[in-house]
Amino acid sequence: MAQYETHEYDVLVIGAGGAGLRAAIEASSAGVSVGLVCKSLLGKAHTVMAEGGIAAALANVDERDGWKVHFADTMRGGQYLNNWRMAELHAKEAPERVRELEGWGALFDRTDDGRILQRNFGGHQFPRLAHVGDRTGLEMIRALQDHGIHQGVDVHMECTVVALTKDGDRVSGAFGYEREKGRFKMFPAKAIVLATGGIGRAYKITSNSWEYTGDGHALAYHAGAELIDMEFVQFHPTGMVWPPSVQGILVTEGVRGEGGILKNGEGRRFMFDDIPELYRLQTADNEEEGWRYTQGDREARRPPELLTRDHVARCIVREVQEGRGSPHGGVFLDIAWIREKLPNAAEHIRRKLPSMYHQFKELANIDITEEPMEVGPTTHYAMGGVRVDSDSQMTCVPGLFSAGECGAGLHGANRLGGNSLSDLLVFGKRAGEYAAQFAKENDSVLLDEDQVRSIADWALKPLENQAGGGGGNPYQVQYDLQEIMQKLVGIARSEEGISSALSEIVGLRQRSEGVAAIGNREYNSGWHTALDLYNLLTSAEAIALAALERKASIGAHSRDDYPDKEEPDTKKYNTVIRKGGDGEMLVSREEISEMRGDLQKIIEEIG
Amino acid sequence: MATAKFKVWRGDTDSSGFVDYETDVSEGMVVLDAVHQIQAEQANDLAVRWNCKAGKCGSCSAEVNGHPKLMCMTRLDDLPLDKPVTIEPMRAFPLVKDLVTDVSWNYQVKKKIKKFSPRPPDFEDGTWEMQQEDIDRVQEFRKCIECFLCQDVCHVLRDHHLHDNFVGPRHYVYTASLEMHPLDTEDRLGDLKETDGIGYCNITKCCTKVCPEHITITDNAIIPLKERVVDQFYDPLKKLFRIFKPKE
Ligand SMILES: Cc1cc2nc3c(=O)[nH]c(=O)nc-3n(C[C@H](O)[C@H](O)[C@H](O)COP(=O)(O)OP(=O)(O)OC[C@H]3O[C@@H](n4cnc5c(N)ncnc54)[C@H](O)[C@@H]3O)c2cc1C
Ligand code: SF4
Numbered sequence: 001m002a003q004y005e006t007h008e009y010d011v012l013v014i015g016a017g018g019a020g021l022r023a024a025i026e027a028s029s030a031g032v033s034v035g036l037v038c039k040s041l042l043g044k045a046h047t048v049m050a051e052g053g054i055a056a057a058l059a060n061v062d063e064r065d066g067w068k069v070h071f072a073d074t075m076r077g078g079q080y081l082n083n084w085r086m087a088e089l090h091a092k093e094a095p096e097r098v099r100e101l102e103g104w105g106a107l108f109d110r111t112d113d114g115r116i117l118q119r120n121f122g123g124h125q126f127p128r129l130a131h132v133g134d135r136t137g138l139e140m141i142r143a144l145q146d147h148g149i150h151q152g153v154d155v156h157m158e159c160t161v162v163a164l165t166k167d168g169d170r171v172s173g174a175f176g177y178e179r180e181k182g183r184f185k186m187f188p189a190k191a192i193v194l195a196t197g198g199i200g201r202a203y204k205i206t207s208n209s210w211e212y213t214g215d216g217h218a219l220a221y222h223a224g225a226e227l228i229d230m231e232f233v234q235f236h237p238t239g240m241v242w243p244p245s246v247q248g249i250l251v252t253e254g255v256r257g258e259g260g261i262l263k264n265g266e267g268r269r270f271m272f273d274d275i276p277e278l279y280r281l282q283t284a285d286n287e288e289e290g291w292r293y294t295q296g297d298r299e300a301r302r303p304p305e306l307l308t309r310d311h312v313a314r315c316i317v318r319e320v321q322e323g324r325g326s327p328h329g330g331v332f333l334d335i336a337w338i339r340e341k342l343p344n345a346a347e348h349i350r351r352k353l354p355s356m357y358h359q360f361k362e363l364a365n366i367d368i369t370e371e372p373m374e375v376g377p378t379t380h381y382a383m384g385g386v387r388v389d390s391d392s393q394m395t396c397v398p399g400l401f402s403a404g405e406c407g408a409g410l411h412g413a414n415r416l417g418g419n420s421l422s423d424l425l426v427f428g429k430r431a432g433e434y435a436a437q438f439a440k441e442n443d444s445v446l447l448d449e450d451q452v453r454s455i456a457d458w459a460l461k462p463l464e465n466q467a468g469g470g471g472g473n474p475y476q477v478q479y480d481l482q483e484i485m486q487k488l489v490g491i492a493r494s495e496e497g498i499s500s501a502l503s504e505i506v507g508l509r510q511r512s513e514g515v516a517a518i519g520n521r522e523y524n525s526g527w528h529t530a531l532d533l534y535n536l537l538t539s540a541e542a543i544a545l546a547a548l549e550r551k552a553s554i555g556a557h558s559r560d561d562y563p564d565k566e567e568p569d570t571k572k573y574n575t576v577i578r579k580g581g582d583g584e585m586l587v588s589r590e591e592i593s594e595m596r597g598d599l600q601k602i603i604e605e606i607g
Numbered sequence: 608m609a610t611a612k613f614k615v616w617r618g619d620t621d622s623s624g625f626v627d628y629e630t631d632v633s634e635g636m637v638v639l640d641a642v643h644q645i646q647a648e649q650a651n652d653l654a655v656r657w658n659c660k661a662g663k664c665g666s667c668s669a670e671v672n673g674h675p676k677l678m679c680m681t682r683l684d685d686l687p688l689d690k691p692v693t694i695e696p697m698r699a700f701p702l703v704k705d706l707v708t709d710v711s712w713n714y715q716v717k718k719k720i721k722k723f724s725p726r727p728p729d730f731e732d733g734t735w736e737m738q739q740e741d742i743d744r745v746q747e748f749r750k751c752i753e754c755f756l757c758q759d760v761c762h763v764l765r766d767h768h769l770h771d772n773f774v775g776p777r778h779y780v781y782t783a784s785l786e787m788h789p790l791d792t793e794d795r796l797g798d799l800k801e802t803d804g805i806g807y808c809n810i811t812k813c814c815t816k817v818c819p820e821h822i823t824i825t826d827n828a829i830i831p832l833k834e835r836v837v838d839q840f841y842d843p844l845k846k847l848f849r850i851f852k853p854k855e
């Protein structure tokens with residue numbers, strides 16, 4: 001029997017990004033014991049990379065803003081497939097969550113009258129994103145981390161959870177390995193919060209790190225929870241495309257918020273060519289008006305570059321496919337042009353977008369104050385994920401909660417920029433609060449040694465495969481999956497493509513079971529990659545299956561064979577993935593409940 | 608396709624040393640790409656930390672050709688490729704395996720520094736009025752990505768191993784960000800002098816030179832902190848003055 005250490009908590013939080021940290025802080029302040037586990041060092045989670053800002057209707061810059069407008073913007077952005085109750089809670093509570101960060105030491109950029117400054121972002125009607133230059137995520141994670149370490153939370157860094165255990169219907173704990181020596185750890189817990197982030201590593205071109213292997217999605221699914229709307233994968237319109245080694249690295253939407261424009265290979269500003277009906281009234285119809293909007297003219301409407309991400313990404317793909325791309329298969333994003341408008345443009349750009357300046361200078365030899373950048377879509381964010389109760393964030397498995405990117409509901413078919421960081425805070429707090437409450441109201445769990453043993457045996461298999469002399473390279477299986485998902489379940493999808501991806505996934509799963517990890521258990525990246533494959537394949541299959549189910553092109557999901565936004569005679573629905581009795585993955589549709597009357601009215605009034 | 612040679616530090620606490628690798632290089636590649644390629648193709652169990660691959664998370668710190676660097680921001684075409692590129696773990700911290708070191712000491716030290724304690728809010732909604740020029744200075748310190756490269760080069764840690772008496776440049780930057788925070792009311796000067804060992808710093812500025820975030824660690828954080836310590840503990844007049852003067 002494999003050895004393991006045991007660490008028991010009332011509440012175990014898996015993931016130390018914004019959502020996990022906020023949940024841990026909240027749970028611990030409710031007076032229960034809290035453990036926090038993360039795959040990397042503390043403070044290195046994805047949240048640290050967020051650039052543009054946190055959306056919250058503080059109304060510091062434009063007093064016409066308020067939670068109702070934020071709510072309406074979020075719903076419109078999500079094509080009304082969002083969980084409207086979550087969108088309501090999010091819009092109402094985000095301002096309080098942002099202000100709270102200031103009390104924990106965060107220093108956002110300021111307005112002239114000394115309040116938190118807010119910037120424009122795609123799909124937000126008013127300047128709404130609290131920010132710090134283009135390193136907002138760093139400010140946010142540091143504020144949470146530096147506050148959190150004094151809250152009595154027990155942190156297990158560089159420890160990866162590979163499976164959850166159950167006690168009857170209830171979740172009873174999590175099992176994982178620590179990277180350093182490869183030792184196993186068992187965390188029995190009354191309540192567990194999944195805050196593991198996204199699935200980006202299922203794709204070849206992505207802004208996401210090695211951590212994003214869909215662990216929370218897969219852990220929840222195998223424990224009996226449901227996944228919804230997995231087909232909605234956000235392809236951010238602006239990732240770097242050149243040189244090859246930096247392909248996919250994010251170029252913040254903040255560039256466009258500050259006046260950056262998109263041009264094709266012929267030098268034409270193509271975003272005016274196609275403005276969706278839903279946004280026509282809110283969008284500038286000439287370049288001059290668009291510029292005035294970015295400079296804070298309240299009478300002006302937003303430039304088409306700031307339309308929602310799904311739309312901008314599709315327009316870029318169209319330009320490239322029709323032969324009007326840039327030399328390396330993207331389009332041009334130009335902020336340098338603002339020289340024509342501002343006397344001290346170069347300095348202004350360096351101050352507003354310091355890390356973009358730095359990133360292009362160092363990685364691509366491009367001075368963005370002088371030259372345009374080359375950009376193209378990159379896999380960025382999972383709108384779909386673990387289905388939760390809107391208020392408590394609990395899944396259908398008692399004691400299992402989920403928050404942040406691995407949860408789902410708020411964003412519908414497309415997430416607005418800035419709405420993730422606020423999502424983490426609002427629902428991270430709620431998950432922590434309700435998980436603590438659940439822990440207080442329920443008895444201890446019983447740990448089933450057999451379950452633990454079979455997980456441990458499974459986890460050691462890649463190392464044994466090596467000893468057996470056979471087995472493939474885990475990295476190769478990961479690459480092959482990434483190629484398939486990129487090609488067949490990417491921005492443009494079709495039944496034929498998705499079906500063949502699904503059958504390829506079957507083959508990859510077989511290969512993944514035989515992969516071998518060379519070396520021993522100490523900090524062995526090959527072993528870790530081999531274990532990650534299980535989650536990555538589960539998430540990829542869920543994405544593909546849901547994508548096959550939705551026979552329409554809406555939000556981030558585009559089907560070449562079904563270009564219409566709605567299916568005939570079909571009400572708005574979520575796709576739901578759950579595990580069948582024989583272990584097979586099942587997909588179904590569930591109609592979205594009718595919106596509460598008062599919220600409906602807001603939508604009608606604000607549009 | 609062109610290839611390049613690398614000497615990568617391999618091994619754990621029992622035994623370790625350079626191992627030679629050769630791999631393809633393409634335009635724009637950074638050191639971390641080469642390490643990943645070696646890992647995927649030739650050394651699956653090679654241990655390396657990374658996350659963002661864009662200089663934002665501070666995970667991939669190492670010594671490249673003897674210089675403390677973020678591997679993800681070090682381009683191969685800026686290095687002489689006619690001889691092997693050496694890649695070693697940070698030397699000021701205990702080796703875990705290959706390029707990974709045990710940096711947990713930094714997290715323990717940080718926890719001991721007194722936390723942020725703001726004055727009561729200025730407004731009813733729980734917020735404060737702060738002007739941009741009042742926070743510019745602290746925002747510089749808050750750019751820190753905790754890569755610990757400054758800790759790696761500081762001779763007080765690297766050569767003299769005074770980890771128990773000296774918190775290192777990263778934590779002076781952190782302390783400065785709290786001490787100079789316009790809302791903070793805590794006093795950390797006593798700790799700086801007694802337990803945090805700021806007196807050991809002899810202003811060599813090596814830390815400032817390696818900071819990938821270009822934080823002017825010595826001039827903007829350490830020297831002003833040293834001055835405050837001197838004011839408080841060695842200048843009786845100023846000390847008296849401070850007692851009656853509200854904190855800046
Ligand atoms: C480059 C970039 C820029 C972005 N910019 C913005 C922006 O400006 N505004 C905005 O709102 N959003 C932005 N986003 C999106 C946003 O940053 C993320 O969606 C958000 O940070 C996710 O936070 P999280 O707390 O859910 O997860 P993360 O911050 O990713 O944290 C996940 C945590 O879970 C841990 N974990 C995962 N699996 C396991 C496991 N099996 N066992 C143990 N621990 C595990 C990880 O180690 C990590 O600690 C950006 C994203 C990227 C990539
Ligand atoms: S300036 Fe001080 S802290 Fe920085 S490296 Fe030199 S001795 Fe160390």
Ligand code: SF4
Pocket residue numbers: 665750751752753754755756757758776777780817818819820821822824
């Ligand atoms: S101060 Fe600079 S070198 Fe030191 S840890 Fe922070 S970012 Fe790294």
Ligand code: FES
Pocket residue numbers: 656657658659660661662663664665666667668677678679680
């Ligand atoms: S990988 Fe994040 S700084 Fe290098």
